[in-house]
Amino acid sequence: MPKFAVIVFPGTNCDFETERAIRKAGGEAERIWYRESLKDFDGVILPGGFSYADYLRAGAIAARQEIMEEVKELSKEGKPVLGICNGFQILTESGLLPGALRPNRIPRFICKWVHLRVVDTETAFTSLYEPGEVIRMPIAHAEGNYYANDLSKVRITFQYSDGNGEIIEDANPNGSLLNIAGISNEKGNVLGMMPHPERASDRWLGGEDGLRVFSSMIEYAKR
Numbered sequence: 001m002p003k004f005a006v007i008v009f010p011g012t013n014c015d016f017e018t019e020r021a022i023r024k025a026g027g028e029a030e031r032i033w034y035r036e037s038l039k040d041f042d043g044v045i046l047p048g049g050f051s052y053a054d055y056l057r058a059g060a061i062a063a064r065q066e067i068m069e070e071v072k073e074l075s076k077e078g079k080p081v082l083g084i085c086n087g088f089q090i091l092t093e094s095g096l097l098p099g100a101l102r103p104n105r106i107p108r109f110i111c112k113w114v115h116l117r118v119v120d121t122e123t124a125f126t127s128l129y130e131p132g133e134v135i136r137m138p139i140a141h142a143e144g145n146y147y148a149n150d151l152s153k154v155r156i157t158f159q160y161s162d163g164n165g166e167i168i169e170d171a172n173p174n175g176s177l178l179n180i181a182g183i184s185n186e187k188g189n190v191l192g193m194m195p196h197p198e199r200a201s202d203r204w205l206g207g208e209d210g211l212r213v214f215s216s217m218i219e220y221a222k223r
Contacts, residue, residue, distance in 0.1 A: 002042040002221035003028040007071075009062045010034075014048035014084065014198060021201040025214035027221075034062070038070045042221040043080035046071075046087025048140070048196055058101065058143045059089030068094050080124040080217045081190045085141055088182070088192030097183060097192045099148030104141070105175025111140040113206065114173055116181050116195060117161040123188035124220035126157060128212040134165040135209035137195035139173060139181075144194040146176040146183070158182035158193055189220075 004022055008015045008031050015031050022029035022045070030041075038044060051062035062068070068090070075081045075096060083091040091097040104110060113136055118129040129135070148154050158181040162171045172179045174194075182193030197210025 001026070001028050002218050003030065003040070004043045004045055004217070005030060005032045005038050005041040006045045006047055007032050007034055007067060009049070009051040009065070011051045011053055012047055012049035012086070014196065017198045018045055018047040018084065021198040021211065022214050024201060025211055025218055027214065027218040034065055034067045038067065038074060043217060044071055044074055044082070046083040046090050047198070048085035048087060051086055051090065054143070057093065059086055059093040062090045063093035072096060075185070075190050078187065078189050080220055082125060082213070082217060083192040084196055084198065085194055088194055089143065091190065091192040096190050097185060098150065098153045099146055099183070101143050101194070102145040102147055103143050104145050107142070109140070109142040110144070110173055111138070112173070113138045114195065115161050115163050115171065116158045117165045117167065119159055120155060120157045120184065123157055123184045123191060125184070125191045125213050125216050127216045127219060129216070132165060134161060134163065136207050137197055137200040137210050138206070139195050141174070141194055144174040144176065146180040146194070148177065154180070155184045155186060155188070156180055157184050157191060158195070
């Protein structure tokens with residue numbers, strides 16, 4: 001059974017929920033303090049939270065910790081690396097994904113459920129979704145406004161949409177370029193996303209649409 005590391009930095013606060021979601025999806029998970037090693041894991045998850053209290057920029061300090069060099073090596077080996085919310089910010093700050101997460105268009109913290117359209121099902125994290133499928137997940141962030149100078153290097157995975165899958169401005173909660181909610185690297189084995197799939201992994205949480213992110217990741221790791 002694939003085993004995933006859930007990296008915990010000072011200020012991380014979604015690690016327990018993420019660990020539980022992986023186990024519900026059928027994988028093994030272990031919370032790893034950022035000073036420990038990632039040896040013998042089949043993939044890595046950088047969960048949400050406020051690493052180092054978002055000091056300087058969100059994710060900036062975590063991205064420069066030694067463990068991120070191990071994460072980069074795992075990504076080069078083709079192992080899945082998932083960054084959720086603050087994890088997405090860490091992936092862009094570390095250079096594993098292009099672009100940046102800026103303060104929301106209206107500079108305040110947003111916490112609500114949103115609709116997403118699945119754009120790319122050829123990644124390690126979306127293979128169990130249908131192309132164009134509309135799903136629901138919650139967001140909770142103050143700096144989720146995605147921007148990139150060069151879109152040729154951006155592989156869009158999820159976009160904010162309305163309930164019918166239309167990519168309209170009213171469905172864009174934070175001002176992200178092209179309503180981008182998640183992107184992957186060229187190989188499709190590194191994904192960053194602002195919505196929280198672990199908070200949409202059980203009916204009693206309000207929905208299970210996020211569970212297939214983890215199920216897809218597990219299936220990919222079995223190959």
